[in-house]
Amino acid sequence: MQEPGSKENYPVAIVIGSNLLSFLVYVISAIILSRFGIVWVIAYVIFILIQEFRLLSGHCVDCYYYGRTCAFGKGRLSSLFFFKGNPENFNRMKMTWKDILPDFLAFMVPVLAGLFLLVQEFSWTILILVIALILLGFMGNALVRGHLACRYCKQREIGCPAEQLFDKKERP
Numbered sequence: 001m002q003e004p005g006s007k008e009n010y011p012v013a014i015v016i017g018s019n020l021l022s023f024l025v026y027v028i029s030a031i032i033l034s035r036f037g038i039v040w041v042i043a044y045v046i047f048i049l050i051q052e053f054r055l056l057s058g059h060c061v062d063c064y065y066y067g068r069t070c071a072f073g074k075g076r077l078s079s080l081f082f083f084k085g086n087p088e089n090f091n092r093m094k095m096t097w098k099d100i101l102p103d104f105l106a107f108m109v110p111v112l113a114g115l116f117l118l119v120q121e122f123s124w125t126i127l128i129l130v131i132a133l134i135l136l137g138f139m140g141n142a143l144v145r146g147h148l149a150c151r152y153c154k155q156r157e158i159g160c161p162a163e164q165l166f167d168k169k170e171r172p
Contacts, residue, residue, distance in 0.1 A: 010071045014149070018149055021141065022072075029109075030045070032114045032129055033110055047105075051106065060075055065154070065155060066085070095162055100162075
């Protein structure tokens, strides 16, 4: 089956849907971590803000979508706060599993915290939140990236280190 064409700017509905996934992961994670105290929630929020800053300032500035609406709206957001980088840097980047570890930690630490809580004292609420996090973290991300974001991404066509990491099939 032929791949769909890339988008110069993504529709607002895709941006909202893509960001809704992250928002749900962050909120559910904060709810779970709140059982350990507000300090853990604050630390988690700071971690997420650092991750977003790192992405906007270090990757989005070099992306094709800088100043445009990517699937997550971060190309436009990045252009409001940071100067345009060099698009060739994006293509030269090599991504490893170590590079994406912080992204996995954003939902896996709360999952592990939730499992710890379940061992201490079973709670249906925590169980449901942990299951939701696992589904959103793995299946939700696969759905958003596979069907909404990466599938139509112009940067993917130009060269994307994440695609090189995840997509092991040979490209023509």
